[in-house]
Amino acid sequence: xxxxxxxxxxxxxxxxxxxGDLIEIITLSLRVTLSAVIIACAIGLxxxxxxxxxxxxxxxxxxxxxxxxxxxxxxxxxxxxYLMLSAAGPLGPLRLLYTPTAMIIAQTILVTPIVAxxxxxxxxxxxxxxxxxxxxxxxxxxDRIAALLWDARYSLLTVALAGFGRAVAExxxxxxxxxxxxxxxxxxxxxxxxxxSKGNLELALALGVVLLAIAVIVNAAVMALRASxxxxxxx
Amino acid sequence: xxxxxxxxxxxxxxxxxxxxxxxxAPVAAADDFIIVQSTTSTQNSGLFxxxxxxxxxxxxxxxxxxxxxxxxxIKNAANGDGDVLFVHARPAEEKFVAAGHGVKxxxxxxxxxxxxxxxxxxAGIAGSSDIVNALTxxxxxxxxxxxxGDDSGTNxxxxxxxxxxxxxxxxxxGDWYRETGSGMGATLNTGTGMGAYIMTDRATWxxxxxKGDYEIAVEGDNRMFNQYGIxxxxxxxxxxxxxxxxxxxxxxxxxxxGQSAIANYKVDGQQLFFPxxxxxx
Amino acid sequence: MPDARLKxxxxxRTSPEAAQAPLxxxxxxxxxxxxxxxxxxxxxxxxxxxxxxxVMGANGAGKSLLxxxxxxxxxxxxxxxxxxGKPLDRAAMREQAMVFQRPVMLxxxxxxxxxxxxxxxxxxxxxxxxxxxxxxxxxxxxDLARHPARVLxxxxxxxxxxxxxxxxxxxxxxxxxxxxSLDPASTLAIENLIATAHARGITIVMITHDKxxxxxxxxxxxxxxxxxxxxxGPAARVLETPNSGAARAWLxxxxxxxxxxxxxxxxx
Numbered sequence: 113x114x115x116x117x118x119x120x121x122x123x124x125x126x127x128x129x130x131x132g133d134l135i136e137i138i139t140l141s142l143r144v145t146l147s148a149v150i151i152a153c154a155i156g157l158x159x160x161x162x163x164x165x166x167x168x169x170x171x172x173x174x175x176x177x178x179x180x181x182x183x184x185x186x187x188x189x190x191x192x193x194y195l196m197l198s199a200a201g202p203l204g205p206l207r208l209l210y211t212p213t214a215m216i217i218a219q220t221i222l223v224t225p226i227v228a229x230x231x232x233x234x235x236x237x238x239x240x241x242x243x244x245x246x247x248x249x250x251x252x253x254x255d256r257i258a259a260l261l262w263d264a265r266y267s268l269l270t271v272a273l274a275g276f277g278r279a280v281a282e283x284x285x286x287x288x289x290x291x292x293x294x295x296x297x298x299x300x301x302x303x304x305x306x307x308x309s310k311g312n313l314e315l316a317l318a319l320g321v322v323l324l325a326i327a328v329i330v331n332a333a334v335m336a337l338r339a340s341x342x343x344x345x346x347x
Numbered sequence: 348x349x350x351x352x353x354x355x356x357x358x359x360x361x362x363x364x365x366x367x368x369x370x371x372a373p374v375a376a377a378d379d380f381i382i383v384q385s386t387t388s389t390q391n392s393g394l395f396x397x398x399x400x401x402x403x404x405x406x407x408x409x410x411x412x413x414x415x416x417x418x419x420x421i422k423n424a425a426n427g428d429g430d431v432l433f434v435h436a437r438p439a440e441e442k443f444v445a446a447g448h449g450v451k452x453x454x455x456x457x458x459x460x461x462x463x464x465x466x467x468x469x470a471g472i473a474g475s476s477d478i479v480n481a482l483t484x485x486x487x488x489x490x491x492x493x494x495x496g497d498d499s500g501t502n503x504x505x506x507x508x509x510x511x512x513x514x515x516x517x518x519x520x521g522d523w524y525r526e527t528g529s530g531m532g533a534t535l536n537t538g539t540g541m542g543a544y545i546m547t548d549r550a551t552w553x554x555x556x557x558k559g560d561y562e563i564a565v566e567g568d569n570r571m572f573n574q575y576g577i578x579x580x581x582x583x584x585x586x587x588x589x590x591x592x593x594x595x596x597x598x599x600x601x602x603x604x605g606q607s608a609i610a611n612y613k614v615d616g617q618q619l620f621f622p623x624x625x626x627x628x
Numbered sequence: 629m630p631d632a633r634l635k636x637x638x639x640x641r642t643s644p645e646a647a648q649a650p651l652x653x654x655x656x657x658x659x660x661x662x663x664x665x666x667x668x669x670x671x672x673x674x675x676x677x678x679x680x681x682x683v684m685g686a687n688g689a690g691k692s693l694l695x696x697x698x699x700x701x702x703x704x705x706x707x708x709x710x711x712x713g714k715p716l717d718r719a720a721m722r723e724q725a726m727v728f729q730r731p732v733m734l735x736x737x738x739x740x741x742x743x744x745x746x747x748x749x750x751x752x753x754x755x756x757x758x759x760x761x762x763x764x765x766x767x768x769x770x771d772l773a774r775h776p777a778r779v780l781x782x783x784x785x786x787x788x789x790x791x792x793x794x795x796x797x798x799x800x801x802x803x804x805x806x807x808x809s810l811d812p813a814s815t816l817a818i819e820n821l822i823a824t825a826h827a828r829g830i831t832i833v834m835i836t837h838d839k840x841x842x843x844x845x846x847x848x849x850x851x852x853x854x855x856x857x858x859x860x861g862p863a864a865r866v867l868e869t870p871n872s873g874a875a876r877a878w879l880x881x882x883x884x885x886x887x888x889x890x891x892x893x894x895x896x
Contacts, residue, residue, distance in 0.1 A: 199427030199587050207587065209428055210382055210413060245732035247701050249796070250722050251748045259744065263735040291382075291413035294396075309532025310391045311557030 118314070133295075134319075138326065141299040144212050144286070145279040148219035149227075153272055156224045160231025161257050165239050178232060181225030186218075190285030193218045197289065210291040215299070218285040223275040230271040235260050238267075266341040269334050280327060300326075380409035381592045384421075384429035386500060387530045389575070390414035392550035392619050397612045402599055408592050416530060418498030424448060424578075427585030430593035432578040433600075435500035435548075440576045448585070449578035453601050456609050456620040457574045460504060462565035463535075463552060464544040472544075476567040482512040485544055489523040492516075493538030493545045496526025500573075505546045508570065548573050550619035575620070577601065600624075649676035652800060652831055653698065657707035660693050660855075668693050669855035670707065675800070680832040682846030682863060686878055689852040691835045695802050698833065699726050722749065725798035729805040731789035733777035738769055738788055741777045745792045759795045766821065767791035783814025790821050794830075801825060803834035807841065819845060839879065843867060851875040853884070 163174055195201050197209040197217075208214045238260050246256055261268065283301035290297030292306060300323045307316035389395055390412060399410045413423065417434040424432040425448045432449060434440060443449050462481060464473065470490040472481040485492055494516070495502040509516050516524045525543060527534045531551045538545035539559050547555075552563070565571075579597050582588040599605045606622035613619065653675040660668040668690045675681055675698075683691045696702045698709055700721045711720035734741050742760045746752075751759065764770045767787040772780060777788060786806060793801060803822065807815040822845055826832055836842055842849060846863035853874035859866060870876045877884030 198423075199585055201426075204427070204587070210411060242732060242734075244696075244701055244726075244728065248699060248721075248724075248726040249745050249748055250718065255748050259734070291411070293382075293411040293413060296411050306391075308536065309387065309530050311532055311535060311555040313536075313557050315556075 137298055137300055137303055144215045144299060145276060147216045148223055148279050149272055149275045151220045152223035152227045152275055156227030157231050157261060160228035161235045161261050164232040164235030165257055165260055178225055178229040182229050184222055186222060186282050186284035189218055189221050190288030193289045210293055210297060212297060214289040215286040215297060218289045219279045219282060222282060222285060223279050226278055227271055227275045230274060231268060234264050234267045234271060238264050266338045269338055273331060273334050276330060379407060380411055381430040381589055381596060382411045382413060383431045383433050384413050384424045385433040386417050386420060386435060387414050388548045388551045391532055392554040394612055394620060398608055401608050406595060410596060416497045416499030424580050427587060430580055430589050431596055432580060435573055435575045436503050437574055437576060440578060444578060448581055450581050452576045452578045454624055455575045455577045455600055456622045457572060458549045458620050460546050460571040460573050461549050461552060461563045462544055462546050463561050464564040465542045466560050466562060473564045475565045478508055478565055478568040478570055479512045481565045482509060482514060486514045491523050491525060491541055491543035493534055493543040494526045495534050496528045501531060501548060553614050553617055553619055649679055652677045654710040655698060656710060658697055658704050659706035660697055660702060661705040667855050668697060671857045673850060673857060675833060677831055678829055680826055680845055680847045682842045682849045683835045684842060684849055685852035690855040691852055692804055695804055695835060699724055699802050723798055724800045725793035725796050726802040727789050727793050727806050729808050731785040733785055736777060737774050738777050739773040741788060742792055742795055745796055749796055763791040763795040783810050786810060786818055790818060794825055798830060800831045805835050839867060
């Protein structure tokens with residue numbers, strides 16, 4: 113095997129060459145992951161905020177479940193989604209198996225509990241700070257949720273990032289429901305798995321470096337945004 | 348004010364999400380493609396990368412390959428999640444057709460299995476062409492052997508050979524007999540790492556990029572013959588199967604055109620698969 | 629409302645006049661006993677329209693809890709709070725406002741903090757703009773309107789908190805040690821804002837440990853000890869000649885341990 117420096121050089125070479133296939137794979141990775149994260153946020157943010165901001169019977173149970181679901185094994189999620197979307201399954205007629213949509217569904221299921229559970233924690237902490245003032249102002253339930261979500265927006269960016277990290281690095285679920293079909297459902301992680309199984313470890317590692325670079329860029333961008341917010345005390 | 352901001356934010360998010368989900372729908376809705384459930388050996392050896400563009404150029408039909416172990420490929424096809432099944436485990440394939448899942452099974456091509464091993468050759472089998480004798484030596488010296496252990500075509504063939512040698516590997520599992528439960532490539536990576544003998548199809552081995560100092564130890568026994576078959580999934584059982592498109596693929600693969608395309612595929616000057624579809628089928 | 633101010637100046641010294649002001653709020657046998665321990669113990673208290681009541685007492689006497697019970701932020705364990713003859717409800721809470729010792733600022737601009745408080749009360753449009761303008765001017769925060777509220781100094785934040793409470797035009801304003809952590813200049817600014825609010829006829833209930841502030845801002849004093857109301861009366865009288873042992877000891881700067889059952893009494 114080559115040393116890490118050569119691997120890195122190969123990765124940079126791939127990027128500089130802007131290999132068409134690689135660009136396609138990266139684009140699909142980002143499309144699938146970002147879609148899943150956006151949908152997961154659309155569901156998980158309000159849900160987590162509800163659990164974090166209100167007391168209701170069974171709240172502790174819901175919290176435990178949410179936290180436990182953060183550890184959902186991707187392969188299990190992939191299997192369940194496969195059984196659902198399979199031609200023999202209840203959602204078979206939608207013909208979504210082996211499409212990017214199927215991968216988005218699987219990743220959404222993986223990411224939503226992460227977003228919801230972390231949102232609950234963030235919102236609960238902020239709620240502790242705001243609760244008396246809100247009660248004094250007579251803030252209603254809807255306004256409360258909206259205000260907490262809005263005021264926690266920069267912390268929630270980090271929450272979305274955690275979801276992004278999980279989704280972008282995930283391989284077990286997407287390979288089952290996507291099928292790793294060339295030019296259709298092949299993403300960064302499934303390509304890495306494929307190249308590893310072909311014994312092309314250098315190429316697999318190079319792709320891993322590219323994936324890492326993407327993750328670093330996304331995180332750096334969000335953190336820069338957050339840092340400016342911290343400076344102005346909005347976070 | 349803050350509420351409107353938040354709502355518009357949420358709205359924009361939802362719209363974007365729906366849009367991106369929606370964008371992928373047309374891909375699924377376009378009907379000029381078929382799904383082929385196949386095995387890792389055909390994919391990892393690069394055969395499909397060579398074969399499919401020729402077919403697509405000719406017919407305009409896009410072929411999407413899902414490459415998994417033969418066992419899983421057959422199960423997926425039996426669920427109706429594929430139009431064509433292209434694997435290498437003849438008895439299981441015939442069972443698939445008999446159960447009504449497939450229309451008809453055609454021989455496509457063959458290659459052979461080989462045993463690869465480390466240069467130290469702890470079982471002393473290098474150069475042998477008698478697989479039963481070689482396996483017996485491995486068992487008696489307790490030299491490590493890495494098995495797929497995943498119900499794939501290769502795994503089935505390997506277990507049949509152990510049986511021929513009269514060795515119960517189940518007893519040795521976890522000792523010198525190690526089941527990786529993974530694909531061919533992963534098993535090669537693992538096996539070479541632990542200095543174990545591994546049975547692999549020749550095509551995957553030739554195309555494999557992480558051989559290290561491993562060499563072929565056993566080859567040339569006709570019991571290590573590896574036959575590939577192709578089956579059109581039965582639309583009577585699975586109504587969503589694209590029979591017409593699937594049939595044109597099956598027909599092309601076993602046609603003179605397809606067969607010579609298979610024969611022409613070479614890695615490092617070596618032919619990987621040998622077409623043997625009966626002429627005129 | 630010059631009338632209210634006049635009455636205040638007089639009323640600071642005479643208790644009969646306090647009794648003449650109409651009753652706004654009442655605590656009847658109000659108790660708060662989490663885990664069975666009475667932290668506020670059967671308190672009866674009248675709050676009269678337009679008056680300024682100062683609540684005093686040692687740390688842990690139950691002053692903050694009493695304010696929260698009166699404002700409806702905590703559910704009483706016993707007794708009740710009566711607002712204008714009726715039990716305290718959400719509508720009544722909307723006629724009250726409270727400023728906390730540590731101001732709670734939303735993670736938004738100064739102006740957005742004001743807008744939020746008005747928006748949740750359904751006040752919008754030109755009326756909201758007018759009140760925001762007025763609040764900014766009152767708190768002298770016009771130049772900082774677009775700044776994030778949480779980068780303001782402690783004094784500025786408390787001015788904003790008070791202006792935010794007043795923008796909601798409450799009839800009753802609760803103040804929980806609003807100047808406890810402020811420097812003299814900031815304290816003066818807050819006191820001026822409180823005086824202005826009172827001049828507009830707003831009833832004030834405030835906690836302070838500062839005797840001077842109690843004298844300056846209080847018409848009446850309610851003195852708490854160990855969760856019990858031990859003395860009420862005109863501010864000047866209570867500060868000069870307290871009747872209860874607890875108030876006397878506290879004003880003299882002594883630790884008063886009488887009738888704290890957990891501690892043996894050191895003095896006869």
